[in-house]
Amino acid sequence: MHASASAVNPGALRSRLAQAGLRATRQRLVILESLLTLPGHPTAEQVHRHVVGHSPSISLGTVYKALDSFVAAGLTRRVASAEGASRRYDADCTEHHHLFCTDTQEIIDYCDPQLDELIRQFFAARELEGFQPRSFSLHVVGTRGMK
Template sequence: MELEATTKARLDEALARAGQRSTRQRELVFATLLRWMDHPTADEVFSRAREQTPTISLATVYNCLETLVGCGLVRAVNYEREPTRYCPNLNEHAHFQDRVTGRISDIPLSESIMATLRTLLPPGYEADSLDLYFHGTIRKQPSKSTSKS
């Protein structure tokens, strides 16, 4: 559960930019998110983090997650009124939730589609964030014969 040096640098830099200190707990929470990139809830982050550091508290996990979101290192994902989930993928992307399993996947968004979406707004409207949520089912694809070469 060690943060790679470059990742640690990225964390420290983002925290410093926001005038925040780098702490063991923030590092642990960030490392936990990066290790399982499966959109965990705060509770899930808490129980995973506690395996490494049994003294960490739920309040701290909430605090750290909020800090990381504030630094722009993590995105909060909200489906309806389900518990908030957290996502360390910084590429522009939408989310898709499977109705059956509840699992969430990332859907990459190209720069051009982002531009298109911004053009939808009436003059004067300036969006600083944009969230696109899909809800649906995943149909197993007929696996094409995977001919090797």
């Protein structure tokens, strides 16, 4: 996901942090901007490499803490790789699913209202005792066929 220029201007970044209940520190602003501008679903290490170009004093630990605070505040979501070894982050918090290609390690966003309705109907028919689903996100592992 590449954010538009207006989504990464300092005022918009400060507003997003404030709406999430987070202070707009210099480190959080730089990390959030990187997360919004890096392609795909970056790891904390990829965000850190991007951030140190602008702010060399920011440590990898600071990046992890900021990303974890973004997840807790609902600004971003954590997405696992197929093996679950690396944590990747998704700045798009709208409802969508992920297709993970084991050949390229790429995570592809996938939206399908018909699939979403099938999932809702499936769980409504099951009447899970004491459980009420509020949201869902599928993580489908496979390979991307060559065209």
